[in-house]
Each structure stands twice: as C-alpha cells, then as structure tokens.
Amino acid sequence: MKITIIQFSPSRNTFKVSELIKRELEQRNLEVQLIDITGKKEIFIKKNIQKFLAENVIKHDILLIGGPVYANHLQYHVQDLIKALPKPNDIWGKYAIPYVTYGGISSGIALKEAGELLKSSKRIVHAGMKVSAPHRMTRAILSEEFNKEKMLDNNFPQITELVNRIMQLNHNSISKSSVKSLTYNGLITTLKSNIIFKEKVMHEKRYPKVSIDQSICTVCGKCVKVCPVLHLAKKDNKIIENSQSPCIHCLNCIIQCPYNAIELKGDLEKGKAFLQKMILKNGNKEIPETSVYPISQINQNKNSTI
Ligand SMILES: Cc1cc2nc3c(=O)[nH]c(=O)nc-3n(C[C@H](O)[C@H](O)[C@H](O)COP(=O)(O)O)c2cc1C
Ligand code: SF4
Ligand code: SF4
Structure with a gap:
C-alpha cells in the first residue's frame, strides 16, 4: 500500500503532524511520499497547482491532505488544493484522509469542508483527524502563545490510531464513506463560520x-x-x-x-x-480536543463520561 501526503503548514504545526504520520507509516513498512506545498512558487506565484501536482505526485492508494484551521475554516489554500486534485485514476488513489491542526479555540468546520471537497473530487473519505496545537496567531499578539504546551514534538495516541485505520483499509471491498462523521461541530458552528468567520x-x-x-x-x-x-x-x-x-x-x-x-x-x-x-x-473546551473520526466506540464511551 502506497501513501501520498500533501500538506500546507504556514507555521509548522501541521508539518510536525505530517512527519509523525509519515514516520509511523514507515515503521509499518509502508511507502510514503510527503509533499509540502508551503512556500512553493508554482503554487503561490505561478498559481499552477495542477502542474505542480502532475510533476510531483507519484502513484499511490491513499491520499492524505493536511492543513491548518484559519477562522474556523480549512485554510483557503488547502481548499484550493483539494479543488485542483484530479479524479482518482491509475496514479491517484480513490481513498482520502484529511487532517487539520487548530489552536485549541475551535476547529470549526474545517474537517467537514475538507471531507466534502474530497467527496466532490470522487474520493472515498476513509477517516479524518483534528489535532489541538499551539495557536500561532496568539504568539505575536498576546503576551503568551495560547495552547503552547501542545508541542506536537512526540508521537501521540491519535497518530497511531489514524495509522491503524489506514492499515485496516481493505482494498478488496469498498470502504464506507466517513464524511458525515466530520460534521461533529453542529449547525450553529456551521452558521457562525459561514456568516461571521469568512x-x-x-x-x-x-x-x-x-x-x-x-x-x-x-x-x-x-x-x-x-x-x-x-x-x-x-x-x-x-x-x-x-x-x-x-x-x-x-x-x-x-x-x-x-x-x-x-x-x-x-x-x-x-x-x-x-x-x-x-x-x-x-479555549480547550472542544471535546475531544484531538481526535480521529469516525470516533471509535471505546473513545465515544470515554468522552461521554468526561
Ligand atoms: C490567521 C489565523 C487564524 C486562526 N484561526 C483559528 C481558529 O479559528 N481556531 C483555532 O482554534 N485556531 C486558529 N488558529 C491557530 C491555528 O489553527 C494553529 O496554530 C495551527 O496549528 C497552525 O498550523 P500551522 O502551524 O501548520 O500553520 C489560527 C491561526 C492563524 C494564524
Ligand atoms: S504574516 Fe503575512 S507577510 Fe508575514 S509571513 Fe505570514 S503571510 Fe507572510
Ligand atoms: S530586518 Fe526584518 S523586515 Fe527587514 S528583511 Fe530582515 S526580517 Fe525582514
């Protein structure tokens, strides 16, 4: 099984998560390609995402897309990236997994947006993950960076859980779409995000x-x-x-x-x-703070007792 990860990480939180996922997958003898679009001329100056993807992405079975939450949304460059993906074909696999990092205030509707866009690109969304991380905007505005203790320097259980889900993918049968599980934040957050936080x-x-x-x-x-x-x-x-x-x-x-x-x-x-x-x-009130979706039965029971 081959995996391609494409990620955008302005201030390196998402990049740390991407590297942890890559490392865990490689430890299970899977082939992983990690593509970082951050600071790439072809994307941000020449604005030719399709050419960049065609020249860089190799044949894979599962595509992982990572990016940050900005103003409750999947950062718009990551949205543009998903919109530019070719449909699954000989090179591009049919399974996708989005993951986001957020600053512990709200992950908003970022995973829902990622899931729906990946579904529109004709991919089967197998799972998703949100990760609570240092809030990079606060480091330059407030006296102290909010959530700075969530450093992401070491492996954490949700990385292993996500990789376990990837391992379970059975290519002989079509996996069920998990897009609906990514709407965990409900209607009010969706309305607020779309009306106030554009x-x-x-x-x-x-x-x-x-x-x-x-x-x-x-x-x-x-x-x-x-x-x-x-x-x-x-x-x-x-x-x-x-x-x-x-x-x-x-x-x-x-x-x-x-x-x-x-x-x-x-x-x-x-x-x-x-x-x-x-x-x-x-701040730190979203429960669970960090999670893989769909939430497993064991974790669901744990959360309901918090
Ligand atoms: C412009 C901007 C908007 C942000 N909006 C949110 C937000 O709505 N909710 C939240 O919890 N964190 C928010 N954050 C914090 C980031 O989501 C968080 O720090 C993320 O891990 C950054 O990822 P990166 O280091 O890969 O760029 C925002 C940060 C910036 C810079
Ligand atoms: S704040 Fe604006 S100008 Fe400064 S590094 Fe970020 S994107 Fe570039
Ligand atoms: S002095 Fe500051 S603003 Fe000027 S180039 Fe160096 S980092 Fe940029």
Missing part, C-alpha cells in the same frame, strides 16, 4: 496588516524566507509586498524579524480583546 474577508478587512518600517529594516531576508505564501520578496535592496499572493496573517515574519522592523497596523487592541474573549469562552 476567512478571506477576515484577511482583507479585519486582521491588522503587516507593515515594514524601511528605516529599521536591514534587508536581511529572514522574513522572506519564512513567508509561507511568498507575499514578501526582496527587490531593489528592499522588502516588498506582493499583492499577487496576499498575506494570510500567519505572523511568522513578525516573530522572525531580528530588528522588530515589522509591525501590525490596525486596531490591535480590538483584535487582542476579541482573541482573549474567544480563549475565555472556547
């Missing part, structure tokens, strides 16, 4: 904007290296913003700049207050 609108209108103080910047290029969508670039001995690939507010550049030359412009106090309110109301 990810692209949040980036365009609500999140504070990154702004480079050219008088402090030494053009060291560290921010350019960590920008996952190539929004920042070096040109004429200056750092410029590329409007072709909009900022997705991962805030890597702010953390990495050694001279504090990048600041957030906008109503930062309002943003801070909103995040703090969300943490107080929802």
Whole structure:
C-alpha cells in the first residue's frame, strides 16, 4: 500500500503532524511520499497547482491532505488544493484522509469542508483527524502563545490510531464513506463560520496588516524566507509586498524579524480583546480536543463520561 501526503503548514504545526504520520507509516513498512506545498512558487506565484501536482505526485492508494484551521475554516489554500486534485485514476488513489491542526479555540468546520471537497473530487473519505496545537496567531499578539504546551514534538495516541485505520483499509471491498462523521461541530458552528468567520474577508478587512518600517529594516531576508505564501520578496535592496499572493496573517515574519522592523497596523487592541474573549469562552473546551473520526466506540464511551 502506497501513501501520498500533501500538506500546507504556514507555521509548522501541521508539518510536525505530517512527519509523525509519515514516520509511523514507515515503521509499518509502508511507502510514503510527503509533499509540502508551503512556500512553493508554482503554487503561490505561478498559481499552477495542477502542474505542480502532475510533476510531483507519484502513484499511490491513499491520499492524505493536511492543513491548518484559519477562522474556523480549512485554510483557503488547502481548499484550493483539494479543488485542483484530479479524479482518482491509475496514479491517484480513490481513498482520502484529511487532517487539520487548530489552536485549541475551535476547529470549526474545517474537517467537514475538507471531507466534502474530497467527496466532490470522487474520493472515498476513509477517516479524518483534528489535532489541538499551539495557536500561532496568539504568539505575536498576546503576551503568551495560547495552547503552547501542545508541542506536537512526540508521537501521540491519535497518530497511531489514524495509522491503524489506514492499515485496516481493505482494498478488496469498498470502504464506507466517513464524511458525515466530520460534521461533529453542529449547525450553529456551521452558521457562525459561514456568516461571521469568512476567512478571506477576515484577511482583507479585519486582521491588522503587516507593515515594514524601511528605516529599521536591514534587508536581511529572514522574513522572506519564512513567508509561507511568498507575499514578501526582496527587490531593489528592499522588502516588498506582493499583492499577487496576499498575506494570510500567519505572523511568522513578525516573530522572525531580528530588528522588530515589522509591525501590525490596525486596531490591535480590538483584535487582542476579541482573541482573549474567544480563549475565555472556547479555549480547550472542544471535546475531544484531538481526535480521529469516525470516533471509535471505546473513545465515544470515554468522552461521554468526561
Ligand atoms: C490567521 C489565523 C487564524 C486562526 N484561526 C483559528 C481558529 O479559528 N481556531 C483555532 O482554534 N485556531 C486558529 N488558529 C491557530 C491555528 O489553527 C494553529 O496554530 C495551527 O496549528 C497552525 O498550523 P500551522 O502551524 O501548520 O500553520 C489560527 C491561526 C492563524 C494564524
Ligand atoms: S526580517 Fe526584518 S530586518 Fe530582515 S528583511 Fe525582514 S523586515 Fe527587514
Ligand atoms: S507577510 Fe508575514 S504574516 Fe503575512 S503571510 Fe507572510 S509571513 Fe505570514
């Protein structure tokens, strides 16, 4: 059985999970290809996802797609990636498994969106996984990164559980679709996510904007290296913003700049207050926090006794 993993991970949480899955699969003697689209020119500048996929993806039976939750949604580049997938064929397997990492506030409808898009691409969604992780936006806005103790540096039981599910896939019979199990967060979350938390609108209108103080910047290029969508670039001995690939507010550049030359412009106090309110109301309250779907009977019983 061959597995291809394609993932997008602006601030490396999802990447850690991808590597853990890969390692666990390889320990069971499975062949695994891990493709990271983060920072790839073909995807974010040339905007030719299909060409990138055709040139990089090798024959596989199961496709795993990983990405972060942004504003309750599957980050929109991951949605675009799934929309660009070819239908299953000689190279592309018919089974798919989405997984997401989120910052412990809400995983929203990200897995549901991933599952439905994969189903539309004619794949059978065998399982899904959500993982609670450090909230990467809070590290640059609040005094302390929320959920920072969920480091993802070591294997955790849900990785093994997911890999066990992959091992169980019996290619002689068609596995049942698990898409419905990914709608675990219910109608109110779906409505809120679609009406209030529109990810692209949040980036365009609500999140504070990154702004480079050219008088402090030494053009060291560290921010350019960590920008996952190539929004920042070096040109004429200056750092410029590329409007072709909009900022997705991962805030890597702010953390990495050694001279504090990048600041957030906008109503930062309002943003801070909103995040703090969300943490107080929802922080680490999603049960289970980290889970494989469909939830196994044993885990279901455990959760109902919490
Ligand atoms: C712009 C942005 C929006 C986010 N929205 C949410 C959210 O709605 N709910 C949540 O729990 N975490 C949210 N997070 C936290 C990320 O989902 C979390 O840190 C994730 O693991 C990041 O994955 P990555 O390191 O692979 O980029 C957000 C982070 C950013 C930067
Ligand atoms: S990391 Fe800071 S100093 Fe270096 S190029 Fe970027 S903005 Fe300038
Ligand atoms: S400009 Fe900064 S915050 Fe925006 S996507 Fe690039 S690294 Fe992330």
